[in-house]
Amino acid sequence: MPLVQKRRVTRQISIGNVKIGSEAPICVQSMTNTQTQDVKATTRQILALEKVGCEIIRVAVPDMEAALAIEKIKQQITIPIIADIHFDYRLALASARAGADALRINPGNIGETKKIRAVVDCAKDHGIPIRIGVNAGSLEKQIEQRLGTTAEAMVESAIRNIKILEDLNFYDIKVSLKASDVSRTVKAYQLLSLKTNVPFHVGVTEAGGLYAGITKSAIGIGMLLAQGLGDTIRVSLTRDPVEEIRTGFEILRALGIRSRGPELISCPTCGRCKIDLFKIAEKVEKALLEHPSQIKVAIMGCIVNGPGEAKEADIGIAGGDGMGILFKKGKVIRKIHQDQLVDQLLGEIDNMTKTSEELNGTKE
Numbered sequence: 001m002p003l004v005q006k007r008r009v010t011r012q013i014s015i016g017n018v019k020i021g022s023e024a025p026i027c028v029q030s031m032t033n034t035q036t037q038d039v040k041a042t043t044r045q046i047l048a049l050e051k052v053g054c055e056i057i058r059v060a061v062p063d064m065e066a067a068l069a070i071e072k073i074k075q076q077i078t079i080p081i082i083a084d085i086h087f088d089y090r091l092a093l094a095s096a097r098a099g100a101d102a103l104r105i106n107p108g109n110i111g112e113t114k115k116i117r118a119v120v121d122c123a124k125d126h127g128i129p130i131r132i133g134v135n136a137g138s139l140e141k142q143i144e145q146r147l148g149t150t151a152e153a154m155v156e157s158a159i160r161n162i163k164i165l166e167d168l169n170f171y172d173i174k175v176s177l178k179a180s181d182v183s184r185t186v187k188a189y190q191l192l193s194l195k196t197n198v199p200f201h202v203g204v205t206e207a208g209g210l211y212a213g214i215t216k217s218a219i220g221i222g223m224l225l226a227q228g229l230g231d232t233i234r235v236s237l238t239r240d241p242v243e244e245i246r247t248g249f250e251i252l253r254a255l256g257i258r259s260r261g262p263e264l265i266s267c268p269t270c271g272r273c274k275i276d277l278f279k280i281a282e283k284v285e286k287a288l289l290e291h292p293s294q295i296k297v298a299i300m301g302c303i304v305n306g307p308g309e310a311k312e313a314d315i316g317i318a319g320g321d322g323m324g325i326l327f328k329k330g331k332v333i334r335k336i337h338q339d340q341l342v343d344q345l346l347g348e349i350d351n352m353t354k355t356s357e358e359l360n361g362t363k364e
Contacts, residue, residue: 003226003255003256004225004226004228004255004256004257005226005227005228006228007022007228007229008022008193008197008200008228008229009022009197010022010197010198010199010200010231011171011197011198011199012024012199013129013172013173013174013199014129014172015056015080015082015101015102015128015129015174016056016079016080016081016101016102017080018055018056018079018080020129020174020199020231020232021199021231022199022231024231025258026225026230026231026232026233026252026257026258027055027056027231027232027233028053028054028055028232028233028234028245028248028249028252029054029055029056029057029058029082029201029232029233029234030049030054030057030058030234030235030241030244030245030248031057031058031059031060031084031234031241032045032046032049032057032058032059032060032241033045033241035066036059036060036061036062036066036069036070036073037063037065037066037069038069039069039072039073042059042069042073043072043073043076043077045241046073046077046079046081047076047077048242049079049241049242049245050077050078050079051289051290052242052245052246052289052290053245053249053260053261054079054241054245055079055080056079056080056081056082056101056102056232057077057079057080057081057082058081058082058083058084058104058234059073059081059082059083059084060084061083061084061085061091061092061095062086062091063091064090064091064094066091067083067091067094067095067098068094068098069098070083070095070098070099070100071098071099074098074099080101080102081099081100081101081102082100082101082102082103082104082131083095083096083100083102083103083104084104084133085103085104085105085110086105086106086109087109087110087111089110089111089115089116089118089119092105092110092119092122093118093119093122096122096123096125096126096128097122097126100128101128102128102129102130102131102174103119103123103128103129103130103131104130104131104133105119105130105131105132105133106132106133106134106135106138106161109138109140116164116165116168117168120165120168120170123170123172124170128172129172129173129174130165130170130172130173130174131173131174131175131176131201132158132161132162132165132173132174132175132176133175133176133178134154134157134158134161134175134176134177134178134188135178135179135205136149136153136154136178136179136180136184136205137149137179137180137205137206139153139154139157140157140160143156143157143160149179149184150184151177151179151184151185151187151188151191152191154177154179154184154188154192155177155188155191155192155195158175158177158188158192158196159192159195159196161175162175162196162198173198173199174198174199174200174201174231174232175192175196175198175199175200175201176200176201176202176203177189177192177200178203178204178205178236179204179205180204180205180206181204181216182204182216182219182220182223185202185203185204185205185220185224186220186223186224189202189224189229189230190227190229193229199231199232200224200229200230200231200232201230201231201232201233201234202220202221202224202225202229202230202232202233202234203217203220203221203233203234203235203236204216204217204220204221204236205236206236209237209238209239210237210238210239210243213235213236213237213238213239214235214237214247217235217236217237217247217251218247218251218254221233221235221248221251222251222254222255225251225252225255225257226255233248233251233252234248235247235248235251246289249261259294261288261289261290261291261292261293261294262288262291262293262294262295262296262297262349263294263295263296263297264281264284264285264288264297264298264299265296265297265298265299265310265313266281266298266299266300267299267300267301267305267306267309267310269301270301270302272301272302272304272305273301273302273319274302274319274320274321274322275301275319275320275324275338275341277299277300277301277319280299280317280319280341280342281299283342284297284299284342284345284346287342287346288346288349291349291353292353293349293352293353295314295315295349295352295353296312296313296314296315297313297314297315297316297345297349298310298313298315298316298317298318298327299316299317300316300317300318300319301318301319302318302319302320303318303319303320303324303325305318306318306319306325306327307325307327307330307331307332308330310327310330311329311330312329312330313329313330314328314329314352315327315328315345315348315349315352316328316345317336317341317342317344317345319338319341320338322337322338323335323336323337323338324336324337324338324341326341326344326345326348
């Protein structure tokens with residue numbers, strides 16, 4: 001039985017120039033944590049996210065100043081931008097007019113039908129989709145009173161909100177069902193997948209800091225993707241959003257769905273290790289964060305096992321006592337003083353990338 005099942009068939013929508021749906025690659029997105037009205041800070045953060053592979057960005061729109069800022073932000077970035085709206089339908093209208101590529105709303109908290117219709121009409125006029133964001137922590141009161149904050153309640157909310165939009169002849173919809181725990185999140189997506197072909201944005205919300213957040217997200221998002229559920233993903237961390245993108249791509253890589261940049265493997269170290277492998281691995285990982293190549297890089301603690309255990313790596317280094325080695329595909333290339341290990345490894349990776357580009361005719 002394959003690790004990853006065939007993807008659920010969904011309708012296709014477009015967020016800017018990014019296609020979303022089962023016929024398109026699973027997309028990795030994030031959300032800024034700056035004040036959106038601070039155009040300079042928000043743009044700077046989005047550009048940093050673009051460098052590490054972020055494909056769609058969402059920004060909070062709590063007031064009109066934030067909505068209007070979208071126009072200036074859009075002029076300086078290349079990836080599509082989603083405006084995150086709660087309660088005030090006028091902010092959705094202003095965001096669309098400012099150039100937002102999609103709106104994230106919960107139709108149930110927008111208010112009366114005429115307000116929802118105004119948002120839908122505006123989205124139609126600007127040719128942008130709407131993401132219905134269902135969150136276990138902010139369900140409609142009548143649903144929560146009857147079903148609690150369960151997966152079933154989340155699904156009922158999603159179906160209700162999808163119907164609101166489709167009754168207005170609007171079908172460019174994406175939906176998310178997020179809870180702060182894995183079990184409710186996974187169950188909700190499983191249940192909803194049987195009831196609609198709307199694309200899914202998946203993630204575990206309020207997942208926590210770095211370790212708890214990565215663990216919950218890897219298990220929750222990983223389980224869903226392995227079942228063929230999910231068209232876009234976001235790893236929610238109380239951290240620099242750059243870490244969200246890195247984690248998202250690592251989840252996709254681990255499942256064999258997508259890969260971006262070099263894959264780094266490293267040993268956990270033992271008593272044979274004579275170098276500070278923690279710092280070396282961290283330095284190499286940081287240096288390769290924006291690197292375009294798709295190679296496997298090994299950082300090993302000792303010469304005894306290094307090349308053999310990492311023989312599948314395209315290139316790697318292994319530490320010794322004062323000296324280390326550089327190896328390719330398990331074969332030792334040369335010995336290097338340990339102070340030069342990282343620099344020479346990175347230099348070799350650059351040379352390999354240049355050679356590959358020249359052979360493939362992709363170098364300008």
